[in-house]
Amino acid sequence: MAILIPNEQARKIFLERQGLSLPPSRSLDKPGLLSLIDKMGFVQIDSIATVERAHHMILFSRNQTYRREHLQHLLEKDGELFEHWTHDASVIPSAFFRYWKHRFRRREAVIGERWRKWQGEDFDQAFEETYRRIVEGGPIMAREMKAEEHKSGGWWNWHPNKTALEYYWHTGKLAIAGRVNFQKVYDLTERVLPARHHEPQVSHDEFVDWACRSALERLGFATSGEIAAFWDLVTPQEAKEWVERRRDQLTEVLVESANGGRPRAAYAFAGFPDRLGDVPEPPARVRVLSPFDPLLRDRNRAERLFNFSYRIEIFVPESKRQYGYYVFPLLEGDRMIGRIDMKADRRTGTLDVRRLWLERGVRASSGRLEKLEAELMRVGKFAGVERVNFLPGWRA
Numbered sequence: 001m002a003i004l005i006p007n008e009q010a011r012k013i014f015l016e017r018q019g020l021s022l023p024p025s026r027s028l029d030k031p032g033l034l035s036l037i038d039k040m041g042f043v044q045i046d047s048i049a050t051v052e053r054a055h056h057m058i059l060f061s062r063n064q065t066y067r068r069e070h071l072q073h074l075l076e077k078d079g080e081l082f083e084h085w086t087h088d089a090s091v092i093p094s095a096f097f098r099y100w101k102h103r104f105r106r107r108e109a110v111i112g113e114r115w116r117k118w119q120g121e122d123f124d125q126a127f128e129e130t131y132r133r134i135v136e137g138g139p140i141m142a143r144e145m146k147a148e149e150h151k152s153g154g155w156w157n158w159h160p161n162k163t164a165l166e167y168y169w170h171t172g173k174l175a176i177a178g179r180v181n182f183q184k185v186y187d188l189t190e191r192v193l194p195a196r197h198h199e200p201q202v203s204h205d206e207f208v209d210w211a212c213r214s215a216l217e218r219l220g221f222a223t224s225g226e227i228a229a230f231w232d233l234v235t236p237q238e239a240k241e242w243v244e245r246r247r248d249q250l251t252e253v254l255v256e257s258a259n260g261g262r263p264r265a266a267y268a269f270a271g272f273p274d275r276l277g278d279v280p281e282p283p284a285r286v287r288v289l290s291p292f293d294p295l296l297r298d299r300n301r302a303e304r305l306f307n308f309s310y311r312i313e314i315f316v317p318e319s320k321r322q323y324g325y326y327v328f329p330l331l332e333g334d335r336m337i338g339r340i341d342m343k344a345d346r347r348t349g350t351l352d353v354r355r356l357w358l359e360r361g362v363r364a365s366s367g368r369l370e371k372l373e374a375e376l377m378r379v380g381k382f383a384g385v386e387r388v389n390f391l392p393g394w395r396a
Contacts (some may be wrong), residue, residue, distance in 0.1 A: 104172030130164035259306035308336035
């Protein structure tokens with residue numbers, strides 16, 4: 001018989017698994033940051049810096065002592081993190097790199113022939129030249145290679161210079177050694193990641209087992225489709241077959257929805273809920289989340305758990321936006337309480353708050369607004385501005 005997970009417990013389990021139940025003011029050193037990212041699984045990268053870039057906001061929302069230089073060192077100096085794709089470009093623990101080799105082989109099979117047809121007969125020669133340039137000359141950005149090839153009148157005069165670099169990155173021969181103004185610096189993977197992260201080789205079955213098992217650990221409970229979508233490494237069919245093969249290690253659960261819908265059938269590891277231990281209460285403070293926070297990445301799951309419908313409206317025409325270009329979700333305890341439109345203006349040194357929307361049933365009490373203002377001051381300081389500026393009508 002399936003175990004019913006009350007909605008409140010389900011929310012707290014997922015928050016804990018995604019690092020949002022840890023004390024946000026506890027000192028976070030570099031090893032602690034690596035441990036946090038390992039716990040979460042990955043941190044999505046995005047270039048938009050309305051307040052601060054997504055990866056920094058995601059980590060800051062979990063710990064206000066987070067330091068950007070620690071992330072840079074783990075990526076660019078220590079090689080303990082690497083940058084690649086889950087569902088999107090993300091920072092991933094290098095301890096997982098050997099599993100990504102299976103993704104590389106799959107991507108090569110998919111895009112290799114497609115790109116050859118796209119580029120024609122010069123594909124192989126041009127790509128070999130690109131790879132040899134990095135072997136002999138070291139790390140490079142696309143813009144630098146373009147400048148070199150324009151001087152020599154080479155292949156790059158008629159082909160986008162980024163194509164070969166991206167192809168080798170997607171298929172694992174190159175890695176991101178760093179970024180300059182958010183532009184990628186490419187180098188040989190073996191020069192970027194320590195040798196210990198390349199081995200041991202894992203079989204296909206080991207790869208599928210790790211991808212599904214590690215996803216379920218970080219979700220707490222999930223359907224086979226949610227397991228497949230977490231890393232975007234295995235197919236829905238592979239995840240479904242994994243569940244069937246591991247029935248003796250799993251427990252069927254029913255997850256109560258926040259919106260009054262029917263409980264959703266899912267799976268958890270055997271021993272649930274005792275295996276979880278004591279699930280902590282998340283901090284009661286209000287926290288600003290990134291639009292790319294992993295808590296909300298699966299929009300349908302987030303809506304079922306939190307009764308919170310969220311969409312990024314970057315690509316929605318302004319006249320059709322319901323809220324705004326880049327609106328931040330608000331978390332209070334284990335509830336999504338609203339969203340806020342704001343922007344860091346570094347010229348004036350202000351965090352400009354344009355508009356606040358609270359969810360239905362959430363009161364704009366003085367205590368809640370005080371907690372929100374305290375969080376906005378923390379966010380502003382993190383973004384490098386001096387004060388919070390509430391624009392007229394921000395609470396309309």
